[in-house]
């Protein structure tokens with residue numbers, strides 16, 4: 001039985017990952033400081049004897065015997081990371097330092113959850129791994145973007161100096177059940193607004209694009225990367241290349257929910273990327289992975305989740 005540490009294990013992605021690893025029969029240390037994570041996310045599998053929850057902040061070191069580390073801990077929504085910008089920077093940078101030290105001590109594999117945000121507001125579309133990005137280093141998104149960039153560079157420093165078994169993934173926008181309804185992400189906002197009859201808030205004119213991956217697909221990709229050839233460090237993009245505008249998404253959600261909400265327009269946040277779409281050729285080749293659940297189906301599952309969470313019968 002493998003002993004696996006998942007930092008950010010009570011978060012949206014972390015909880016799905018813990019569940020998958022437990023179903024596989026692994027021992028899982030689910031570590032979280034519960035800033036954006038929630039014990040509610042562990043509800044459906046908390047009785048599994050192989051699950052151990054540790055309330056801890058990876059800004060501080062941790063000592064455990066582990067075979068693998070998935071480092072997912074970090075607020076990922078602009079609302080949350082901007083409210084705690086300095087903590088976010090520390091989580092990314094001190095956090096990965098502490099986890100790399102733990103990996104080195106245990107001779108463990110370590111997977112770093114990096115992000116499409118390392119590409120910033122990209123001048124090329126779609127983005128492939130070689131693209132070095134267009135990030136504003138002093139803007140309000142920098143604590144997250146630059147924090148994640150620094151984390152990637154430290155992973156590769158440990159690889160070069162200590163031959164640490166690193167794996168770096170760049171996660172593109174992901175959605176699905178257990179998204180935090182208050183974290184301000186577009187999919188959760190639109191669905192909650194549509195279900196409650198509130199106005200649907202589009203930032204800017206709604207022509208900016210994103211590409212959304214359903215959570216179950218993404219988790220398969222994350223595990224495939226951890227389990228891949230030790231000589232493949234990445235970074236590798238994980239996401240669904242199907243790209244659409246936020247206006248298209250708003251209209252689709254309104255129709256799917258059968259909502260009477262109207263669409264309104266608000267100011268576009270500072271440094272909000274205008275376009276984003278992953279090139280996933282590398283993941284296809286090295287991991288034999290690509291997303292399978294398309295937007296229509298994934299939205300159905302997510303709407304069903306929020307409908308029961310909010311207890312609405314719309």
Ligand code: UDP
Pocket residue numbers: 077078173184185186187189190201202203204208210246268269272273
């Ligand atoms: N967005 C929007 N309305 C909302 C929340 C977000 O139009 O209520 C836009 C946001 O400006 C961005 C896109 O949707 O262009 C995706 O935002 P999100 O915060 O989900 O992800 P990220 O910006 O990190 O890609």
